[in-house]
Amino acid sequence: MRTVPLGSSGLSVPNVVAGMMRIDDKTDAEVRALYQASRDAGIDFFDHADIYARSLHSAEERFAQALSLSGAERAEIRLQTKAGIVPEGPYFDFSYEHLVSSVEGSLRALRTDYVDVLLLHRPDALVEPDEVARAFDHLEESGKVRAFGVSNHTPRQIDLLRTAVRQPIVANQVQLSIAHAPVVAQGLAANMETASQSAVLDGGGLVEYCRIEGITIQAWSPLQGTRGGGGVFLGHPEYAELNRVIDDLAGRYGVEPLAIAVAWITRHPAGVQVVLGTTTPARVTDAAAGSDIPLTRAEWYALVRAAGYIVP
Template sequence: MRTVPLGPSGPAVPAVVAGMMRIDGKTDDEVRSLYSAARAADIDFFDHADIYGREVHGAERRFAEALRLTPSERAEIRLQTKTGIVREGPFFDFSFDHIVSSVDESLRALQTDYVDVLLLHRPDALVEPEEVARAFDALESAGKVRAFGVSNHTPRQIDLLKTAVRQPIVANQVQLSVAHAPTVAQGLAMNMETAAQATVLDGGGLIDYCRLEGITLQAWSPLQGTRSEGVFLGDPAYSELNSVIDRVADRYGVTPLAIAVAWIARHPAGIQTVLGTTTPSRVTEAAAGADIVLDRAEWYALVRAAGYTVP
């Protein structure tokens, strides 16, 4: 498994992350099979959030109860979780009390003393950076969180946090796939007023900003498009894209899923792909894609087939 750096000076982490959002209804054996497939593919990074599951912290609890990791096994993996969304509203809460109490409950649910990475899940318009900084300092000094990041944040929202937060922002998890790529395509259409993709959806230059700041991008929903519900692989609404994906997959002797991951992994920003599947075989297929290096012609052919303008 190819690795990428986590943050400006952080450890090497796998280019594919196992997302645990959908495991709440799975049996112990199903969770173990998913986990084993990830580990066999050299994926040791598992993504959670407090709101995942039928109940708050439900997916975190299911993960711990099914696996019952020993301390030595826990030390072999990285656990990432998120906070900031209050599902009952919904509303967002980046207050000191909410962040700290949410992490404490995540630790109980995950049956661990620490999480490796904590992300602020979606931007809180009422954010007070000093409150976030106080929470981060308390969690770090207590040994409960080892690194901090954000999710779905624009460059300026990150800059605002950094006016008070002293820890490096190591990651920003955003929606990205070849069929949903405004963060990539917007820059390609710079100064082209007739190109719809020139519309700024990410605060402008998000990928470039993260590269400059050493922030690792994590791509959630890597198989989701914008034209219909569900994945774009095999969807008639993306017939041209699927035709190109199939052709490239045949060339490399892999599945279309692997090419969808390879497109993300090819970007020099060193983007992690966050899988949402609960099917072990698809984890294996996706992992194979991280080690494929598409050439420029293949990568741009996929961009064009997805409907984006390549001037």
């Protein structure tokens, strides 16, 4: 498993992450099998959020209940969670009170004294950077959170937070896959007036901004496309050409197609972490094989073209 820096935190983390969004209906044995497959593959980073699954903090609770980690084993892994979404609205709340209470709820659910990373989950249009800064200061000084980041934020939204927040923003978790890659593809079509691909959708140069500022990109929904209902693109008839190229590369490298989907993301020099959403242990194993596959430039761009993007 290849590792990448987590922003400026000093941590070295795997470039494939186990997402825990869909585990709250799993048995103890199923959660343990998923966890063990992740650890066996070299994944020691587990992604959570307060709103995941059926009720507030329920996926975090399921994780802790099923695993009953010892103190020594807890120290071996990285736990990341998110806060800021109020699902019953729905609306967003980056106030001091909401962020602190959400983290405290996550700590209780996860049965831990701290989380390694806290992400602000989708932007709050009513954000007051001073409120976020006060929450971050309290959470850091109390030892409850060790590093901070964001999710789905544009460069300028991050800059606004940084007018008050003194902690480094170490990560930005955004949607990215071969078949949903506007943050990568728009730069390829720069200055092409008639190409819709060149439209700036993220405030401009999100990937480049994160590289310049030392912020690790985390890719959520790495298997999701936009055609045919927006489901998984692997094996989907709407992505026949993309799947043909993926299958060819999978045969060439001796891996499952899932590994190629992961390898396309991890090949990028930004040092992206891929956040898996599967709850099937074998698929975690297959996906993790993509961590180290050294796709050539020709192979990487062939996948971009096969996904339907312009490579001028």
